[in-house]
Amino acid sequence: xxxxxxxxxxxxxxxxxxxxxxxxxxxxxxxxxxxxxxxxxxxxxxxxxxxxxxxxxxxxxxxxxxxxxxxxxxxxxxxxxxxxxxxxxxxxxxxxxxxxxxxxxxxxxxxxxxxxxxxxxxxxxxxxxxxxxxxxxxxxxxxxxxxxxxxxxxxxxxxxxxxxxxxxxxxxxxxxxxxxxxxxxxxxxxxxxxxxxxxxxxxxxxxxxxxxxxxxxxxxxxxxxxxxxxxxxxxxxxxxx
Amino acid sequence: xxxxxxxxxxxxxxxxxxxxxxxxxxxxxxxxxxxxxxxxxxxxxxxxxxxx
Numbered sequence: 282x283x284x285x286x287x288x289x290x291x292x293x294x295x296x297x298x299x300x301x302x303x304x305x306x307x308x309x310x311x312x313x314x315x316x317x318x319x320x321x322x323x324x325x326x327x328x329x330x331x332x333x334x335x336x337x338x339x340x341x342x343x344x345x346x347x348x349x350x351x352x353x354x355x356x357x358x359x360x361x362x363x364x365x366x367x368x369x370x371x372x373x374x375x376x377x378x379x380x381x382x383x384x385x386x387x388x389x390x391x392x393x394x395x396x397x398x399x400x401x402x403x404x405x406x407x408x409x410x411x412x413x414x415x416x417x418x419x420x421x422x423x424x425x426x427x428x429x430x431x432x433x434x435x436x437x438x439x440x441x442x443x444x445x446x447x448x449x450x451x452x453x454x455x456x457x458x459x460x461x462x463x464x465x466x467x468x469x470x471x472x473x474x475x476x477x478x479x480x481x482x483x484x485x486x487x488x489x490x491x492x493x494x495x496x497x498x499x500x501x502x503x504x505x506x507x508x509x510x511x512x513x514x515x516x517x518x519x520x521x522x
Numbered sequence: 523x524x525x526x527x528x529x530x531x532x533x534x535x536x537x538x539x540x541x542x543x544x545x546x547x548x549x550x551x552x553x554x555x556x557x558x559x560x561x562x563x564x565x566x567x568x569x570x571x572x573x574x
Contacts, residue, residue, distance in 0.1 A: 296550065296553060300558045305559075388570065414570065482570050
């Protein structure tokens with residue numbers, strides 16, 4: 282009798298872990314991906330080209346230069362969705378909504394999933410645009426983070442436009458190493474000159490013992506009316522359908 | 523307690539097996555739909571951020 286009870290409790294715990302890490306994870310991933318695709322399509326559809334918008338110049342790398350990136354100065358309350366993150370290396374359907382705040386209300390949400398550390402820079406700004414998401418469970422917005430390779434694109438879309446960051450390097454830190462969020466990581470006393478992005482999530486996979494930080498640098502910016510960067514235009518067009 | 527359940531189930535052995543499978547499916551469905559989402563809000567928040 283006692284033995285049966287113990288076995289039952291064990292099976293229930295394993296079932297719960299299966300639910301949390303795979304079943305609920307897969308359901309949330311689909312819902313978060315769909316919600317992000319909807320926001321993205323709306324922002325693209327709402328974009329209007331200003332009559333005085335200058336033609337972009339094209340640099341030697343073939344990248345269109347639209348000048349200084351627009352940096353939003355809007356104040357966002359906790360939970361406000363203001364961007365979409367898309368990392369092609371994370372796979373098809375990996376787009377996620379970025380919302381203000383890194384509480385569980387954002388990270389465990391079935392329509393958000395990526396949280397912005399409120400005191401860090403906004404997309405495109407000089408300084409550090411720092412975000413967090415789950416590695417496993419709850420839609421795992423950064424599940425494949427360790428697969429990033431030097432130069433991989435990290436796209437951030439806002440109603441203003443598209444910010445293309447290029448992945449540079451990883452860092453493995455303890456959960457209390459808030460210095461990775463500084464405008465110049467680990468050097469809070471310095472004035473930033475670079476426009477960087479920092480992705481943080483837990484490490485190793487299926488553990489919360491450490492944190493992994495992935496750093497990227499802003500490469501280019503496109504206003505919303507110019508549409509998504511050409512290399513992801515086909516992916517983005519599929520999101521709205 | 524599972525021996526008692528087995529005796530309560532009617533019919534020949536293959537009917538008992540089918541009934542048991544149906545029971546398990548219903549229990550798992552109830553767990554996934556109501557119990558686990560409720561438990562999830564109470565225990566073991568998975569922390570992924572860096573904070574002091």
